[in-house]
Amino acid sequence: GDSVTQMEGPVTLSEEAFLTINCTYTATGYPSLFWYVQYPGEGLQLLLKATKADDKGSNKGFEATYRKETTSFHLEKGSVQVSDSAVYFCALGGTGGFKTIFGAGTRLFVKA
């Protein structure tokens, strides 16, 4: 079945460091790919999305490119801030029905 695998956390970075959180997927058909973010004590928010191969999603300085050849959707940010501390979930959807498959989540800590 469809699945999402993302790097285990926690990831601890200093402010202004470069961030990469790896995400790979297994899916039949042509899924849409998402990154969601969960700040402490809150629900999930959509951070960015890509709906077809080679699309790049971007928002708030974060980027991810839908790579069909490597079945990946890695999240990157050039310079993280303390306010980026949160849990990040990679997800896929649209392969059948309306279910979304979530990865395990990666907790990011950014130190001042």
Next chain:
Amino acid sequence: SAVISQKPSRDICQRGTSLTIQCQVDSQVTMMFWYRQQPGQSLTLIATANQGSEATYESGFVIDKFPISRPNLTFSTLTVSNMSPEDSSIYLCSVGDKSTYNEQFFGPGTRLTVL
């Protein structure tokens, strides 16, 4: 984007009791979902709430334990019945529409602790 509210935001309950969680959306939506997020874990889909018919439950979740109502296109409830400490989790409501490629909008969650 849809704005979703959940009530209560948190609760502490005794073993053997039941709690009903409400989810209200500010616009009519096609799909509504209920998830469970256990401490430090990812999201697990409990069921899809269908308007005008019975909810569709995922493997491992049953209607007797998690009855769901969806009387209209903007409102749903999830009841956690006969609770045990293992039910302590965050319960999240989300909505989606097939026209937006399965993008989902989430409520703030209900943090449940069962003693």
